[in-house]
Amino acid sequence: MHRLSVLELSRGLAAGDFSSVEITRHFLDRIGSSNDLLNAFITVTEERALEQAAAADQRIKQGTAHALTGIPIAHKDILCVDGVRTTCASKMLESFVAPYSATVVEKLDQVGAVMLGKTNMDEFAMGSSNENSCFGPVRNPWDVSRVPGGSSGGSAAAVAARLVPISTGTDTGGSVRQPAALTGTTGIKPTYGRISRYGMIAFASSLDQAGVIGQSAADAALMLETMCGFDTKDSTSSQQPVEALHNELEGDLKGLRIGVPDVFFAEGLSDGVKAQVEAALNVFESQGATLLQVSLPHLHLSVPAYYVVAPAECSSNLSRFDGVRFGHRCDNPKDLDDLYRRSRSEGFGPEVLRRILTGTFVLSAGYYDAYYKKAQRVRRLINADFQQAFEQVDLIMGPTSPTTAFPLGEKTDDPVSMYLNDIYTVGVSLAGLPAASIPCGLSEGLPVGLHIIGDHFCERKVLSAGHQFQQVTDFHTLRPEGEGA
Ligand code: GLN
Numbered sequence: 001m002h003r004l005s006v007l008e009l010s011r012g013l014a015a016g017d018f019s020s021v022e023i024t025r026h027f028l029d030r031i032g033s034s035n036d037l038l039n040a041f042i043t044v045t046e047e048r049a050l051e052q053a054a055a056a057d058q059r060i061k062q063g064t065a066h067a068l069t070g071i072p073i074a075h076k077d078i079l080c081v082d083g084v085r086t087t088c089a090s091k092m093l094e095s096f097v098a099p100y101s102a103t104v105v106e107k108l109d110q111v112g113a114v115m116l117g118k119t120n121m122d123e124f125a126m127g128s129s130n131e132n133s134c135f136g137p138v139r140n141p142w143d144v145s146r147v148p149g150g151s152s153g154g155s156a157a158a159v160a161a162r163l164v165p166i167s168t169g170t171d172t173g174g175s176v177r178q179p180a181a182l183t184g185t186t187g188i189k190p191t192y193g194r195i196s197r198y199g200m201i202a203f204a205s206s207l208d209q210a211g212v213i214g215q216s217a218a219d220a221a222l223m224l225e226t227m228c229g230f231d232t233k234d235s236t237s238s239q240q241p242v243e244a245l246h247n248e249l250e251g252d253l254k255g256l257r258i259g260v261p262d263v264f265f266a267e268g269l270s271d272g273v274k275a276q277v278e279a280a281l282n283v284f285e286s287q288g289a290t291l292l293q294v295s296l297p298h299l300h301l302s303v304p305a306y307y308v309v310a311p312a313e314c315s316s317n318l319s320r321f322d323g324v325r326f327g328h329r330c331d332n333p334k335d336l337d338d339l340y341r342r343s344r345s346e347g348f349g350p351e352v353l354r355r356i357l358t359g360t361f362v363l364s365a366g367y368y369d370a371y372y373k374k375a376q377r378v379r380r381l382i383n384a385d386f387q388q389a390f391e392q393v394d395l396i397m398g399p400t401s402p403t404t405a406f407p408l409g410e411k412t413d414d415p416v417s418m419y420l421n422d423i424y425t426v427g428v429s430l431a432g433l434p435a436a437s438i439p440c441g442l443s444e445g446l447p448v449g450l451h452i453i454g455d456h457f458c459e460r461k462v463l464s465a466g467h468q469f470q471q472v473t474d475f476h477t478l479r480p481e482g483e484g485a
Pocket of ligand 1: 125126127128150170171172175176203310422
């Protein structure tokens with residue numbers, strides 16, 4: 001049953017081949033037997049899931065079901081779920097029970113999706129390997145000695161190991177796409193503002209965006225479509241009408257103009273990843289698409305610009321965790337200053353503290369112009385580069401990540417080498433563009449992701465290209481074997 005796609009599960013439910021309670025139990029059992037090893041879930045909400053599944057079965061019987069009614073899903077533990085522990089993988093929120101649900105969660109509840117639990121992640125979504133969780137690292141089902149990528153590593157590992165058919169993730173600088181690449185799953189982050197951020201614990205508000213990690217572009221399109229839309233509770237959510245996605249993916253690659261930036265193939269890209277990505281581009285070409293060189297002259301500045309803007313926003317957003325209103329509070333504070341100081345240094349892990357310190361520094365009076373303002377200018381230039389490229393091409397493609405999954409612990413002592421993992425993803429986030437990662441082969445037995453980037457609000461074009469590719473290749477159906485599978 002766990003080998004079926006969401007669309008197949010949905011058809012099976014409608015035909016009465018199985019009930020939602022049955023599939024929910026099946027996936028809960030899989031979590032029960034694999035989660036100790038993979039550490040993909042922080043919280044499993046078994047009782048809630050079985051209740052939702054029973055309600056979904058009723059709804060299916062009554063004939064009022066949506067395609068996602070009765071489908072097991074998981075939420076990254078950054079999304080508030082009413083009455084459920086929501087930790088952001090931080091000691092700061094270890095025992096926090098959300099008093100309301102994120103808009104995304106409500107939307108998926110309303111269509112009758114069944115939440116199995118909350119997935120592990122890098123603390124406050126800061127990281128590229130999922131090693132920064134206070135609940136311990138997530139392991140990659142393809143090789144349990146390796147990282148699954150981050151920060152939505154729990155969601156990606158859970159989908160790759162089929163502990164759940166599909167999951168939410170969030171992407172501030174690549175956290176949906178990079179773990180999707182490293183686990184052989186399909187991940188999409190839509191245009192900034194496409195999905196409400198209400199109830200999604202904030203990291204860097206001008207970049208944060210929810211997304212989906214699933215087994216195929218078609219499955220991801222179905223879930224994404226359900227999550228999108230304007231929300232009065234998030235003034236940055238877009239009023240642009242939501243396009244139908246999952247029924248609109250068929251089409252033709254003939255005439256599609258694909259931009260291939262040379263910076264995506266410059267130094268730092270591993271040979272194995274390069275070979276698979278080039279082969280994938282050839283598939284597009286053989287289906288009638290045209291490959292065109294495009295230049296993104298400021299993209300090499302995206303990592304430094306991102307690692308100024310994101311920490312700046314995080315230092316402001318995370319100031320709310322002060323040990324007073326909610327979150328971890330130290331024992332026996334001497335005075336208010338001691339309360340803040342100790343609660344925060346005990347509650348936050350090292351990467352979060354590093355970001356808060358960096359952010360506070362780049363926003364401080366003497367350095368604001370030199371760092372923060374300059375980074376914002378670079379952000380505009382990067383956006384302008386993409387806009388210029390999209391005057392010539394429909395989509396831009398390249399690798400999602402410079403390497404395949406790396407061994408646990410390999411980069412934990414060297415933050416800069418960890419940040420360089422984000423070299424292809426953060427520029428897209430700074431420009432607010434929609435982008436997906438789809439599996440495009442294996443290198444030494446580990447998955448490689450193809451990065452598909454669209455112009456603002458062109459989610460459908462991105463997913464449709466991914467879907468067309470998945471119609472003529474079977475990389476998305478490859479499964480990990482062995483211990484973590
Ligand atoms: N790896 C990036 C970071 O550490 C992106 C994280 C994300 O997208 N949440 O900030």
